[in-house]
Amino acid sequence: MNAKALVVLSGGQDSTTCLYWAIDRFGRENVSSVTFDYGQRHRIELTSAAEIAGFAGVPNVILPIDTFAALGGDALTGEDIAVDSTLDEETGLPNTFVPGRNLIFLTFAAAFAYQRNIAHLVTGVAQTDYSGYPDCREETMSALQTAIQLGMESEVQIHTPLMHLSKKETVELAQALGALPAMAMTHTCYNGERPPCGHCAACELRAKGFAEAGVVDPLLI
């Protein structure tokens, strides 16, 4: 097994922390990042990801996925659907749920890694603040790793350094890894605002994490 790693970089706080985790663990020269352009409403995420990767000194590739938009029906890609944090009565999931989004992201990341002989994938999914996203859980990631290893005859490992951390602990990890300056470039707000709206579920969760860690969010300075 080589020590090359690929980070799935969304341009948010968690994946940025993972990027610095990967640099710390595998060495900057062994790390690259991939960002998916899947028709997300907030195009600023793509700019943020490229900016963060550039700042961290690692390559970033943007891969298109036009399928989610064709599937339609979710609030993160659908133009006509308002974002709210309430749960869908039928599914019990937030309407920001894109079925299988992380399964798809990691499988494409694995295909990309396969072609480049990269043995490690890193993703910022976490189940501690699990808010209705079943594709972020450890058992899902574990099953997916098995499916990918079998389906590609590969020994690729999926690393989820934030899986069991609270937002507070993620902020502390980011601080320990020297990732805070890059946090000023991250995008979290579900409403796509910059400066962030401060009142959507994503903004509130982020603010809570920084407050509990006793760290000022560089994005707000």
Add this chain to the structure above:
Amino acid sequence: MNAKALVVLSGGQDSTTCLYWAIDRFGRENVSSVTFDYGQRHRIELTSAAEIAGFAGVPNVILPIDTFAALGGDALTGEDIAVDSTLDEETGLPNTFVPGRNLIFLTFAAAFAYQRNIAHLVTGVAQTDYSGYPDCREETMSALQTAIQLGMESEVQIHTPLMHLSKKETVELAQALGALPAMAMTHTCYNGERPPCGHCAACELRAKGFAEAGVVDPLLI
């Protein structure tokens, strides 16, 4: 669990047989089909799939996937790469291997099914004539089903009716299900020729199956 089923229809012999298997098992009114436009070199596959679905009397949706083309580097989507049946010296796989193709197809099919409350997915993968495609094996499908069920909080089942059949047995199954007339519309040839080239690995495997079953291939009539 409802009895609605979604068939991943590529326009080839195996998926067409699966379409008729699903109609037989779930009833025509409960079956629909999805075809992926993933940049395959042989656009005739898309026409074949739509033609077969129409002939069989089931809906067909074509979903785009632009990611494989962006990933590049394989003979089924790459314009510049010749198809050959020899194995890649490094990976031991044929150069028609698209890493994780069936993982992606089934995950997107599951997302589509999720949105429409469809509980059954049907795919024509088979490991009997396993020729270097690890994403066609039963253990891969089983692991993927687990990953999808966990990742989407769904009870979707992946059905692989051809998994343990030889090509001969697949032809016999197609005959028993009344699928032979639709076989005239299928596309198999790796070289994209119609009538088929007859000498590529896919044509040879198909011809062998029909010959052993003692059935004349409707495509050749």
